[in-house]
Amino acid sequence: MADAVSETIANLADKTLILLDDDAPFRQRLARALEARGFQVTAVESVAEALTAIAASPPAFGVMDMRLEDGNGLKAVEALHAKRPDARAIMLTGYGNIATAVAAVKSGAIDYLSKPADADDVVKALLAIEDHSPAPPENPMSADRVRWEHIQRVYTLCGQNVSETARRLNMHRRTLQRILAKRAPK
Structure with missing residues (x-):
């Protein structure tokens, strides 16, 4: 399965991705893992930084944390879709509930994962075919x-x-x- 994901990423023309998370160690680990899987990652820690990066050069993919010190990651998803309607974004959160999942999807996110998310699960969610759920994780956390x-x-x-x-x-x-x-x- 990892080979299929790597092959799919290799065939993408635009591999740009913005990673928005205020948890520095998690952000750095996930950025390195996504870069190892072929993405060109711009890692930011605040909604303001994300909005600036999106305005300057809207990426093809987004991985956004829901709750941040300076606001909500939904703003960044909405800004990404306003600048680039074909962009695919997912939301990450440590505080998952149905209401926030619905809000994420309404703002344009294609999936909603709980933190800490595995890089393979993030990539599968980003590359999932429309109207099809990604396969369940191979080694989910207990x-x-x-x-x-x-x-x-x-x-x-x-x-x-x-x-x-x-x-x-x-x-x-x-x-x-x-x-x-x-x-x-x-």
């Missing part, structure tokens, strides 16, 4: 790993404050401390 990643993200967003993280996750502080002390599940 439920324990998704939970652990979400807890780590909230913990980081709370400035590594255990009490604040526990309050926001609606869990006991000691339970959270035990989870944070363990290694990441596979």
Whole structure:
């Protein structure tokens, strides 16, 4: 399957992609992975930077985070489709629910993935044929790993404050401390 995706990317005339995410380590990892798969990636961390990059040179593809410090990634998707109607964009979010998925699709996104998303899943979603769902992931993360990643993200967003993280996750502080002390599940 990876060979078919690589072959499809190799046949694309325009491989430009904008990656909008305010989580620097995730953005850098995903940008490197997408570049390794043949895309020409412009990685930005804010809606303002994305709008400027899109206005200067609208890419063929977009991978946008939903919630950002300076706004919502939906603005960038709408701007991308205004400049380039044939562009294919997907939304990433760590806070998935039905309402935000509907809003993403209405703004022009072709798919909606939860973070942290695997680069292969992102590429499959970007290159999926209209009206066909991409194949399910080969090696999806376990439920324990998704939970652990979400807890780590909230913990980081709370400035590594255990009490604040526990309050926001609606869990006991000691339970959270035990989870944070363990290694990441596979």
